[in-house]
Amino acid sequence: MPVYDLRSAGLRDLNRQLHALRPDTNETHWTVQNPDGAHAIAAGLDAPVTVEIEGNVGYYCAGMNKLANVVIHGSAGTGVAENMMSGFVHVKGDVSQSAGATSHGGMLVVDGNAGARCGISMKGIDILVKGSIGHMSAFMAQAGTLTVLGDAGEALGDSLYEARLYVRGSVKSLGADCIEKEMRDEHREQLYAKLKAAGLAGEVDPGEFRRYGSARTLYHFHVDNAGAY
Template structure:
């Protein structure tokens, strides 16, 4: 089990080593110590390995992740798991702004709170935040799910496309073209699956959530909607 101490090893060497892993590598579990808020830790991975980071990380940890499981035993800075394609990223602390931005797939699990613009422009990822999320979250979110056990800040889902938003707590306000929608069986099943994937099956009642989605009234530009922009 390789252990990399970022106080004595270069970040560049860590990422290069992770990129060089063969699909059938035996080195499937990596430990990163003393990240000390370094940016771009464990980015661009494309192997079914697990990387555990002991400490806080800066911007873009696990950016563009594919296949890998990345766990942050601390807080994460801006853009954790940005543009993730697949795999699993778990922040055991809080996450800053733009968590999961533009991510296409995989799952981002945040045990604490997430800052503003969580899930901005998300394109298929499943994000689950056990705490609350900041303002303008899911802005222009295209696809995927954003599940929030706590509260959502102002302008949730502004200019939303087809992403589904599940919030258990309060929503300060909804953004342009974002509306509350009925929770049908298919949505309850989807939400249950997300909770189960986060290890929360049996702990959290899917019936306590409300669903938000796009009213689709801004899908075609029309002058009558100019006031909505």
């Protein structure tokens, strides 16, 4: 299985090789050494392969991912797994801001903490953060789930659409039009499925979480709501 030294061979050549992989490739497990915080590592993948990155990465690692399983043995900069369509991205360390931004599908798991705007404009992705998340997370989040085992920062879910937010710890404050909602069986089942997908089945109790979602009062612009923005 290919082992790629990014420091000596360069980003363009790595991404070119990864993009050239066909769905039936035998090269299904790649290791990237010495990432050195480079940007756009393994961005734009479109094949069911695993890419393990041994170290810290810069912006947009695994951006626009389809199908691939990307494991980052380190921390990630801004926009990890941004606009992901499908696949699985697992960050063993912390992530910076805008993790999983605008992503349509797949799953992003962060073992550490996430910075500001985690899940901003998310459109269907499942994000699970084992630590805490920063302010303005799930801003204008449209669809998908954001699960946080730790705490959430200020203005969680501001101007939220239909995404579901599950937080185990405290929430510093809720954003405009975001409210706490009843945790029914269907939500506990959904949350359990997400925990299971992240390898946490049996380790974390879905009953410890609170659910947050849209009050839907801002779905149609009305002058009486102008003060809420």
